[in-house]
Amino acid sequence: MRSGFVAVVGKPNAGKSTLINALTGKKVSIVSEKPQTTRFKIRGIVNHPEGQIVFVDTPGFHKPKDALGEFLNSQVAGTIKEVDLILFLVDGSRELNEEDRLLIEEIKKSQLPCLLVITKKDLASTETLSALEQEVKKVLPVEGVINVSAITGEGLDLLLEKIFPFLPEGPALYPEEMVTDYPLSIQAAEIIREKVLMNLHQEVPHSVAVSVTHLEEKPEKNLIAIYAEIYVEKDSQKKIVIGREGSMIKKIGTLAREELEYLTGKKIFLELYVKVKEKWREKEAFVKKLYLS
Ligand SMILES: Nc1nc2c(ncn2[C@@H]2O[C@H](COP(=O)(O)OP(=O)(O)OP(=O)(O)O)[C@@H](O)[C@H]2O)c(=O)[nH]1
Ligand SMILES: [Mg+2]
Incomplete structure (x- = not known):
């Protein structure tokens, strides 16, 4: 058995919460088409024959304009420091932007292993996805790349398999029936x-x-x-x-x-x-x- 914490980070609207809901099969985190939907860390737990993964959903990393924005970013920066693995989500339907680059700097500082997850595969061509991958790889060393669609389910099983080698050996951290730990x-x-x-x-x-x-x-x-x-x-x-x-x-x-x-x-x-x-x-x-x- 392996078990551990995995941070899910990305710019606003990248599809973080949708991905965690798809992986857990439950609505752990609310989703909307509006940026900055998620406002605090939300844990979503996945049990698998290989072990247990505790995903930590985070607010979208952005250029803060007010105290709320500063707080949202601090939740991301804090989460990045306390996990076993980082999933860096890049929106497959958009170009890489300043917000992605700001977050890349935070990820580098952490020196933790990072998998690049390109989301919304259903909305992008293979060429766009591979161009995004190359662009990220130029500036951030990643341990692997997975293209996913939370809507069609493509890439989700592969993503789980790629996560386990980065988790420490050990028993489940939460009871099996638990999907989230917030009241x-x-x-x-x-x-x-x-x-x-x-x-x-x-x-x-x-x-x-x-x-x-x-x-x-x-x-x-x-x-x-x-x-x-x-x-x-x-x-x-x-x-x-x-x-x-x-x-x-x-x-x-x-x-x-x-x-x-x-x-x-x-x-x-x-x-x-x-x-x-x-x-x-x-x-x-x-x-x-x-x-x-
Ligand atoms: N077509 C498609 N849409 C997606 C996919 N994943 C997410 N979306 C849509 O993208 C929008 C944003 O999704 P969220 O999951 O709220 O994004 P988020 O990264 O959690 O956003 P914040 O919490 O605001 O940072 C929603 O309208 C989702 O329905 C996907 O795989 N395919
Ligand atoms: Mg969210």
Whole structure:
């Protein structure tokens, strides 16, 4: 048996969370077409005949503009230091850019083994994929290259096989039935945020944070009551999240409740409050309170 931690890093939208969900077969991490969906480290666990891999999903590495951006990058830099192997994800449907290059510097500093994973194979030609591979190899020594598509499943089994030789020998690190190790309160907050991302556009999604303030299990009723706050930065955004006569918040609440009921197999009572916290993304203390507590 081998087991260990594998960091999944890449620029925003590279397909990190989608890949981890495809590998675990569960929705461990929320996904959206908008950059900077993931905001903290999320572990996704894969059990395999050869052992156990604990994937660590990370926020997209980018040029930070505010305290939130600095925090997101610090999560990536921190993760890179504490794993057995790095998967550097490069979006196969885009050109290599400044963000990829910034991240390459971080990976080099770590001196850890790194596999290059070119994602979204279904969207790119063989020529594009091999050109990207050559471009990365010029600036970053990698231990191997795998082209994958999380949508078609191509390359996923091969990726798992290529990971194991880099993991130390040892027993599983987490119980076999566990897919992720974060609590229901955080899963609920993420699911609510995902519904906001799915239904709102332009600047609103980036300005939204969700915090579950209270979660109470009522086993006698087979029910879980969840109270959450949705933070936005401006009054105008609050109006958008609430919608005409509360139609948007009702939609977000219904979608989140349905998914939480599916996830837990229990009835969910969900209450959402929308609050304005001006410029919260620029306030380091608030960002840390949200994502580190
Ligand atoms: N066609 C195709 N689309 C993909 C694939 N993987 C991811 N996507 C899409 O790419 C977008 C971004 O995916 P995410 O998994 O959220 O990307 P991420 O790297 O986690 O993004 P951040 O958390 O924002 O850094 C979504 O719209 C996905 O559906 C793939 O293999 N093929
Ligand atoms: Mg993500």
